[in-house]
Amino acid sequence: MTVWRDVVGQPAAVAELSAAVADPSSMTHAWLFTGPPGSGRSTAARAFAAALQCPQGGCGECNSCRTVLAGTHADVREVVPEGLSISVAEMRRLVQLAARRPSTGRRQILIIQDADRLGERAANALLKAVEEPAPDTVFLLCAPSDHPEDVPITIRSRCRPVPLRTPSAEAIAEVLATRDGLDPETATWAASVSGGHVGRARWLARDEEARRRRAEALDLPMKIRGIGDAFAHAGKLVAAAKAEATEIAEGRDAAEREELAVAMGAGGVGKGVAAAARSAKAAERELEKRQKSRTTRNQRDALDRAIIDLAGFFRDVLVTRSGAQVPLTNPDRLADIRRAAGEWTPESTLRRLEAVLACREALNANVKPEIAVENMLLSLHRG
Template identity: 45%
Template sequence: MSVWSTLVGQRPVIEALSTAVAGRGMTHAWLFTGPPGSGRSNAAIAFAAALQCPDGGVGAGCPDDHACHTVLAGSHADVAVIRTQKLSIGVDEVRELVRRASLSPMGDRYQILIVEDADRLTEQACNALLKAIEEPNGRTVWMLCAPTVEDVLPTIRSRCRLVTLSTPTADEVAEFLVGKGAEPQLAGYAARASQGHIGRARALAFDEAVRTRRQDVVSIPARLTSLGRCMDAATRLATTAKEEADAITAELDAREKVDLDASYGVVERGRRPREYGPALAALEKAQRTRAKRRHLDVVDRGLTDLMSVYRDAIALATGAQGALVNEEIRADVEHLVATSSPELNLRRIGWIFAAREQMLEFNVPVALALESMMVALKVPQGR
């Protein structure tokens, strides 16, 4: 076992980072890029664990020795991870990291700052981060994570060493899931359906409710035979995504409210101090922002599953090699092939991307964007 065991199908990355841990090619700033689910943040955290470990993360006790375990568990005093549930990472959050970066580590190794979703940094946050990276502390290491290098300002990425992760193959993901206790057949399904997204694959392999929701989404193309059914599919997808997002955030919201009340002594004293009102308003605003982000994330995942059906139809129609992502609904895919052309299905994928952009970039209401998309995807009549 080692700290790298969570990285699936990333042997070149592991070799490069292990070499840096050994002192060859080490630098103060790193940029981890790769498609969603490839393990960008996992790679950064594993790298941090290896840097803090006296044995480089591959000793006999790793990853269960103290240094490795505390980094992987998120409790190491010299490793900070900034992750956001909001739509962006603001300058105040980055300034706090910059302040911490200026301090000497408590231990005898590195002060490590990991920024997940670095593509969500605001312009002000980027400027604050750039100054810190330009003037590095000798024992501070920055690790930024983003989907692509283009998602990070050129002035920042030019000062970072690039680490590019790839999408693991279905066989690699299935092997990983079997190692975690999944049944081989279910692991194979989850590996295909997740399209290389490790977190999604784990959820599909071990959570029946997740599998059921995905099956409902991938069955949509075959149902889009009338305007009414298009409206129904849009409403159902938006509602289901909202319910799932609310279920995820409700418990966290309640726990944060309890913690806030306790910190201001509301329960013990039976009254609210003057400072409580603004603090509660700020918390509720942050929770609304997080709920919106989570809702969009769940919808976005559904759109990815929807695109996979049209991708399968194109692959089947053109005789492309390889297994279908949605082998379990091959009959529906064959129906799409019979009722439309590869060119039309490629345009449909473009319409799904357009709906995604409307929601994520232009703040178009989810229901409206989905209704417009479903009408565009409707199966042509008379084919």
Template identity: 45%
Template sequence: MSVFDQLVGQDRVVATLRHTVTTPGAMTHAWLVTGPPGSGRSVAARAFSAALQCERTDDPGCGVCQACRTSMAGSHPDVTVVATSETFIKVAEARDLALLAQTRPSMGRWRVIVVEDADRLNEPAADALLKSLEEPPPRTVWLLCAPSLEDLIVTVRSRCRHLRLGTPPVEAVADLLIARDGIDPPMAHYAARAAQSHIGIARRLATDEHARARRREVIGIPLTLTGLGPALGAAQDLVAEAGEGAETLSTDRADAERRELLAQLGADPGARSQPPAVRSHLRDLEARQKRQTRRQQHDSIDAALTDLSSVYRDALIVASGARVELVNATEPEQVERLARSFPVEGLLGALETIGLARQRLIANGAPLLVLEAMMIGLTVPAGNRG
């Protein structure tokens, strides 16, 4: 089984990577992998890393040798994977990566640095990588992942070879869930379609009843927005649900991280008070955990807005009579009711309203205020409420 088998519906990309690995002189030392959420950007980067380190020269990326397995798992000593749950990758971390890029590989043929969230490099951090991206040592490879070219500053993307992934077909995602995860075909097809081909979300929908129930609640919101009160209530519920989920994840993680930090510092976890130096480290940890919780809440809200926009998209298709498959094909009555409740221009406006809310969240707008404004903007026209 090849490591490239996990790149669903990306035949052109796989052909490029295979050619690069097997053809002398085809290698590029800095890559920018872009594609919509769920297209497999990080999978492509890890698969490429594995093929570069693979022990089999006749079949690079075999998926069986130790180099392939450890590269895909992120545990190969010469493959560094940077993934952050915080808002930005800061300049200090970028400088550390630039220094790491100057070192020779210890076991493999290449020193590979994968930055899964390169779009979260703030400008000083991106600037810190420029020289290393432009003139890396002969055996260093940079793999930067981002949703689009525009998510990185021009000076970074101009130094990279661009590799663009597309949205995989629904059928391909469903086939992966069936073959890899043993999901029943009807559930796999529902999840792939509802997730709009986002592989990670599709797997969660297929395996988690709570995720499916939550999605049903979200796509049921539009027809409940019959006035100011329901709109404000829907915004409050969405923020509260996202906050509770983020707090649950944070609480589960926080205690373990605190114990691990105290162990590293040689401090007594049962002590009533800690020395000043230890308290300083604990404060830094708590601040980082708060940023992670906030990011998790924003990501949860953004996922809900993606589901919400899919209902208006489907209603627009029904209203216009277009022969296009619906994302929410299992909820035809709900989609048709929404299509009757708005004129076509109103449905287009609803999609723009949701898009604006997502932009405001990215710009660190207060989630409740952003969602209240959005829900008010999505209120069903007075003559169509019922």
């Protein structure tokens, strides 16, 4: 067992990273992991960090490997943006920490997930550190391959690229069956409908609610028979996304508020209480801002999953209509796909697909979800 066991379907990337660990002359201080959603960018970056800290180059068994993979290693820090962007304050703080000498490990390592979400000022703060890195500091950036240009060129040009590919359904199914202990039939089904996204396959295999939401999204193309249907289903889709985001946020938000209250001395008496209360109010406002941003992102992520499912459906209709011998994205919906292929022309199917992709772009541009989704479903009705 090694640190690479969870890096699914990426033999070329694993070979390149393993060589850098083994040969210092192949090593550099900044790396950019790119790949489609679900390809395992952050998983590969974390495994690389573990291998760099491991005295044996990534055995997967020692304390260094276990703590890095568990996210508890003192010299490996990971930025996971919970809101819509990574703040400059957070980046400055992490860059300062990354410049220190390692305390227990061999290197200081900073992993930045979704580096395409760096704001301009946060990117400038990171750029200074990447331009003049400390001797033992390594930066591992992750960004989706469909938007690598969102990482500033000044940072990209100083990073060694590690391109990842979409894992095959067979590779994902094997992981779900052998490492997650799922029955082979469930593993094969989840892998076949995940679109090459390892995390989504695992989620669909384990979560009945996730399977229900996917089914509801894929029912939409054949359900919309009028303008009223488009508005009604748009409302349901947005409401479901909001409910999912609220469900995710409730417990965590309450725990964070309670932790902040304790940290700021809630209920204290004596000298300095008034000043502490004022500081607590400012901290509460900042926490509320972060929580609101996180909930907004969770809502958009929920809508994005439905949009990706719809895009896959229309792609399958085009594939079936053309007679191309390639795997379907949603093989379990073959009956609906064949029906749609018989009813719609290729041109109208393509227009529907373009409407779905336009909705995704609109949401990324901060268009109100209700308006973007209503426009998409009206376009699906018109064809």
